Amino acid sequence: MKIPFNRPTAVGAELDNIADALARGHLSGDGHYTRRCHQWLERRLGCKHALLTHSCTGALDMAAILCDLVPGDEVIMPSYTFVSTANAFVLRGAMPVFVDIRTDTLNIDERLIEAAITPRTRAIAVVHYAGVACEMDAVMALARRHNLLVVEDAAQALLATYKNRNLGTLGHLGCISFHETKNLISGEGGALLINDERYAERAEIVREKGTNRSRFLRGEVDKYTWVDIGSSYLPSELVAAFLDGQLAHADQVIARRRAIWRRYHAGLTELAASGALELPRAAYLDRVPNGHIFYVLTGTLAARLALAAHLKAQDMLSVSHYVPLHSSPAGRKWGRASGELKVTDDVSDRLLRLPIYFGITDAQVDAVIDAVRGFYKARA
Ligand SMILES: *Cc1c(COP(=O)(O)O)cnc(C)c1O
Numbered sequence: 001m002k003i004p005f006n007r008p009t010a011v012g013a014e015l016d017n018i019a020d021a022l023a024r025g026h027l028s029g030d031g032h033y034t035r036r037c038h039q040w041l042e043r044r045l046g047c048k049h050a051l052l053t054h055s056c057t058g059a060l061d062m063a064a065i066l067c068d069l070v071p072g073d074e075v076i077m078p079s080y081t082f083v084s085t086a087n088a089f090v091l092r093g094a095m096p097v098f099v100d101i102r103t104d105t106l107n108i109d110e111r112l113i114e115a116a117i118t119p120r121t122r123a124i125a126v127v128h129y130a131g132v133a134c135e136m137d138a139v140m141a142l143a144r145r146h147n148l149l150v151v152e153d154a155a156q157a158l159l160a161t162y163k164n165r166n167l168g169t170l171g172h173l174g175c176i177s178f179h180e181t182k183n184l185i186s187g188e189g190g191a192l193l194i195n196d197e198r199y200a201e202r203a204e205i206v207r208e209k210g211t212n213r214s215r216f217l218r219g220e221v222d223k224y225t226w227v228d229i230g231s232s233y234l235p236s237e238l239v240a241a242f243l244d245g246q247l248a249h250a251d252q253v254i255a256r257r258r259a260i261w262r263r264y265h266a267g268l269t270e271l272a273a274s275g276a277l278e279l280p281r282a283a284y285l286d287r288v289p290n291g292h293i294f295y296v297l298t299g300t301l302a303a304r305l306a307l308a309a310h311l312k313a314q315d316m317l318s319v320s321h322y323v324p325l326h327s328s329p330a331g332r333k334w335g336r337a338s339g340e341l342k343v344t345d346d347v348s349d350r351l352l353r354l355p356i357y358f359g360i361t362d363a364q365v366d367a368v369i370d371a372v373r374g375f376y377k378a379r380a
Pocket residue numbers: 054055056057058081082084085127153155156176177178179188189190
């Protein structure tokens with residue numbers, strides 16, 4: 001039995017949609033399927049405007065442009081994240097200031113943000129790790145007090161909530177990913193959620209190579225021209241057609257992932273109670289995660305490596321996660337750490353993600369659980 005870490009699957013009308021897009025004779029961006037995806041995101045998430053992008057990285061780049069940063073500005077963010085969270089702002093000449101994470105959510109520790117604020121701070125980029133919400137009330141209150149923008153890297157967080165509101169819709173701007181490793185996919189893909197009307201018009205322009213082509217297509221101007229900086233961030237209709245097929249089955253996909261997550265959690269609870277490993281503590285009453293990642297925290301780095309090797313020997317793939325950005329070559333060059341990032345370093349050593357994807361069967365999940373249990377039994 002070979003169990004990959006992730007396996008992308010079509011769940012509905014993806015292939016029929018692609019054939020239909022071709023029949024419609026419009027394959028570049030912003031056609032029928034892109035509009036359908038925009039409407040779905042706006043209605044389902046409750047955001048003012050959604051714009052599909054070719055990736056979450058592209059959405060983050062757009063968000064950084066919309067923040068209107070100048071060289072030397074600072075953006076506070078966790079170090080325990082994907083490179084794109086930081087890269088977007090570095091490309092604007094700004095400096096990432098890395099703050100440690102909480103031991104429970106593995107998200108930025110909001111209690112450490114204020115100490116990282118300087119006169120150059122312009123924004124806070126939060127990351128909802130594993131689809132578990134950051135302490136958004138505290139983050140937004142801090143941002144208001146210090147007049148900062150909040151960008152949510154909600155790459156992993158589609159349809160996860162915080163106090164009944166969808167992640168990605170709480171900050172000024174939110175960024176979603178549809179990369180094949182995420183819950184809902186289009187191969188590569190993403191979306192920028194615009195929650196503050198002030199950014200709506202400029203976002204359209206930035207996404208269309210710095211032109212007002214979107215206004216032209218709506219008949220609001222009689223020709224389009226270069227009006228601002230920008231690049232090409234929109235996906236083709238082929239990608240949007242695939243995504244539309246996924247979005248139609250979003251509830252089914254998320255429900256299945258949550259069920260897998262709960263199965264792992266239940267299957268490993270006894271082991272965790274014995275102190276062998278730690279399980280995610282994400283079952284908060286006021287936030288509903290989306291089953292994006294299931295991880296365990298082993299006792300030590302050596303135990304993580306040994307457990308991963310044990311699973312691999314049984315053809316089951318488990319994966320660690322981020323090399324903290326503050327200790328990466330580019331992070332050291334372009335960013336700085338605010339204080340010691342002890343939790344980040346510790347979690348980076350000990351975190352191991354178990355296989356989770358729509359098509360994994362209960363029997364396969366149970367086999368992984370058994371293999372993890374077997375590993376600790378042999379060591380006891
Ligand atoms: C996946 C991911 C990204 C990048 O998404 P792409 O769509 O691959 O560009 C950014 N940030 C986080 C936290 C992610 O998990």
